[in-house]
Amino acid sequence: MQIPSYLKIGLIFSIIFVQTTTTLAAWSAINHYRAGQAIPIGVLINGVPIGGLKLEEAAARLQNAFDTELEKQLVLKAGNQIMHISLVDIDAHFNYTKAINKALDMQQPQGIARTLTNNMKLLGSGLNIPLELTFNSQKLTDKLQDLKKQIDRKPTGAIIKWENNERHVIPEQEGINLDIPSSIAKISKLGPPLSPTIKLVTKKNPAPVSAADLKPLQNILGECETKLDLSQQNRTHNIELAIQAINNTLVKTGEVFSYNQQVGERTAANGFKKAPVIEGDRVVDGYGGGICQLSSTLYNTLLLANLEIIERHPHTKTVSYVAPGLDATVAYGQQDLRFRNNSEHSIFITAHLEDHGIAVRIWGVIDENQPLADILTELTPLDPKVIIRKQASLGKGQQKVLSSGKRGYIAKVYKVFKTAPGETKKLVSKDYYAPEHRIILMGTGDVTETK
Numbered sequence: 075m076q077i078p079s080y081l082k083i084g085l086i087f088s089i090i091f092v093q094t095t096t097t098l099a100a101w102s103a104i105n106h107y108r109a110g111q112a113i114p115i116g117v118l119i120n121g122v123p124i125g126g127l128k129l130e131e132a133a134a135r136l137q138n139a140f141d142t143e144l145e146k147q148l149v150l151k152a153g154n155q156i157m158h159i160s161l162v163d164i165d166a167h168f169n170y171t172k173a174i175n176k177a178l179d180m181q182q183p184q185g186i187a188r189t190l191t192n193n194m195k196l197l198g199s200g201l202n203i204p205l206e207l208t209f210n211s212q213k214l215t216d217k218l219q220d221l222k223k224q225i226d227r228k229p230t231g232a233i234i235k236w237e238n239n240e241r242h243v244i245p246e247q248e249g250i251n252l253d254i255p256s257s258i259a260k261i262s263k264l265g266p267p268l269s270p271t272i273k274l275v276t277k278k279n280p281a282p283v284s285a286a287d288l289k290p291l292q293n294i295l296g297e298c299e300t301k302l303d304l305s306q307q308n309r310t311h312n313i314e315l316a317i318q319a320i321n322n323t324l325v326k327t328g329e330v331f332s333y334n335q336q337v338g339e340r341t342a343a344n345g346f347k348k349a350p351v352i353e354g355d356r357v358v359d360g361y362g363g364g365i366c367q368l369s370s371t372l373y374n375t376l377l378l379a380n381l382e383i384i385e386r387h388p389h390t391k392t393v394s395y396v397a398p399g400l401d402a403t404v405a406y407g408q409q410d411l412r413f414r415n416n417s418e419h420s421i422f423i424t425a426h427l428e429d430h431g432i433a434v435r436i437w438g439v440i441d442e443n444q445p446l447a448d449i450l451t452e453l454t455p456l457d458p459k460v461i462i463r464k465q466a467s468l469g470k471g472q473q474k475v476l477s478s479g480k481r482g483y484i485a486k487v488y489k490v491f492k493t494a495p496g497e498t499k500k501l502v503s504k505d506y507y508a509p510e511h512r513i514i515l516m517g518t519g520d521v522t523e524t525k
Contacts (some may be wrong), residue, residue, distance in 0.1 A: 079150060079364060085481070098440070105413045108173055113129075114180055116322075117177045118201065119173045119342055120190075120202070120204055120205040120265055124177065132170075132177070133171070136170045137170065139400040140168055141168075141457065143268050144161050148160075150473060151219075151220065151273050151274065152257075152274040155225050157221045159214070163217075164209040164213045166208065166210075167208055168208070168265075169205065172206065173203050173204070201359045205269075206262065206263070206265065207264045209262075214258060214261070218257060218274075221252060223283050225251075226252060227247075229246070229247065229249030229281040230249075231281045231282045232281065233326055234285075234288055236424065240435065242289050245428075246285060248278050248280055248281055250277070251277045251279060252274060257274040258276045260274070288437075290439055291491060292437075293438060293440045294435050295379035295438045296379030297433065298433075299428070300395040301395060301431045302427065308347040309350070309363055310364070311434065312347060312362050313365060314427065315346060320333070320372065320425050322422070322423070325420065326415065326420045326422050331413055333404055334404060335371050335410075339407075340360075340361045347361065347363075348360060350363050350412045351363040352389050352393075356506070362406075364406065367393075369402045369403070369404045370393070370395065371432045372388060372423075372425070373400065373402035374400055376413050377449050378436075381414070381421070381436075382414040383412075383413050386411055387403050388403065388503070388505040389403045390508065390509045392480070393482065393485055397454050398453055399451050400449070400451065417441065420438070422437040422438070424437065443498065445491040449489065450487070450488040450489075450499065452488070453483045453484070453486075454485075455481060456481065456482035456484065456507075456508070458509040458512050460512045463516065465515040465516060466517075466519045468516070469514060470517055470518060473515065474514070477510060477512060482508045482510070483505075484504070486501065488500060489502055504522045
């Protein structure tokens with residue numbers, strides 16, 4: 075009877091399997107027989123054969139092969155910076171013992187499948203165990219910290235510069251940080267022969283504003299300048315800090331801008347100094363005095379740009395740098411200037427000290443379907459009263475002006491839109507600024523000459 079072909083093939087494979095298994099079993103038996111004496115035949119550590127050697131012999135062979143590598147210097151590179159580190163300085167060595175123990179572990183009882191797999195490797199090209207570089211992590215960290223100071227760079231956003239009535243976009247620069255933990259992990263995986271140059275791990279930090287963000291923002295939607303008395307040094311210093319905080323700020327469509335959030339709390343710890351501020355009906359010294367001039371300048375710019383004002387507060391007194399109704403006072407945690415970018419495009423705020431004044435501009439895209447707005451202010455003056463106070467310490471009939479007085483106002487601010495049918499007015503705000511009354515001290519006593 076003729077045997078089917080599929081049975082013949084199965085029989086052949088069975089014979090091959092039995093022969094292979096028998097060979098591997100014999101090989102395993104030989105190795106286990108030598109277990110107490112030597113490492114299994116066919117084992118290599120980092121390419122160096124150590125099969126048949128005892129632990130001490132294997133360690134000596136590895137030291138002879140690789141210890142000269144430890145005399146080298148690591149050349150670490152990150153960006154354009156290079157650092158040379160002696161392996162001796164970081165207590166570096168190759169972990170021969172760990173690698174040899176891995177080889178000896180092969181002699182321990184394992185599953186059939188794993189045993190067969192290992193033995194097939196030993197019979198073939200051999201089983202190679204990599205060497206690991208061990209070092210003092212803290213010493214290496216200290217050296218990398220020094221390199222980090224040279225490498226790390228904060229990202230800088232793209233900006234718009236306005237010079238000689240020309241707009242220039244300065245491109246962004248991404249930030250970079252040396253990732254010390256990842257770099258140490260990479261170095262720990264090194265084995266002989268050591269690479270002449272090791273590229274450390276760095277992370278890139280994208281800039282908050284890119285040139286691509288600014289490219290479409292070709293138009294000045296609104297701008298305002300207010301005069302500044304530079305002789306008031308503390309006040310000017312505070313304004314400069316606030317300018318740095320809001321300058322080059324991108325506000326995307328739908329986002330809300332908060333002046334207080336952008337500038338931060340006005341404290342000595344944040345660099346602010348004491349200067350005159352209006353508190354109620356008094357003028358006192360307070361940290362951050364003067365920054366209301368910047369918030370007021372920004373407010374006027376927002377009105378001209380026709381952006382949605384969410385929060386704005388007037389001073390209790392009129393101020394010298396803007397007309398009544400066009401000021402915006404701020405007090406951290408109490409009063410803020412906030413607006414929403416309700417346009418269809420991002421806007422970009424720039425602020426500078428220019429020609430003894432503050433200049434704020436808002437850049438964006440002019441919407442052809444949105445009419446331009448002019449600002450109209452209607453003022454109703456409120457004359458101060460004259461208040462006479464009797465003063466016994468003054469001679470009878472003598473007068474002394476305690477307060478010269480100041481006119482108050484009711485201020486109405488409108489946006490005036492010019493369209494084809496004509497003009498339309500929209501009330502923006504109605505503010506009350508109390509008059510400061512004229513106070514005169516009138517003497518009631520007698521003047522007595524002392525001899």
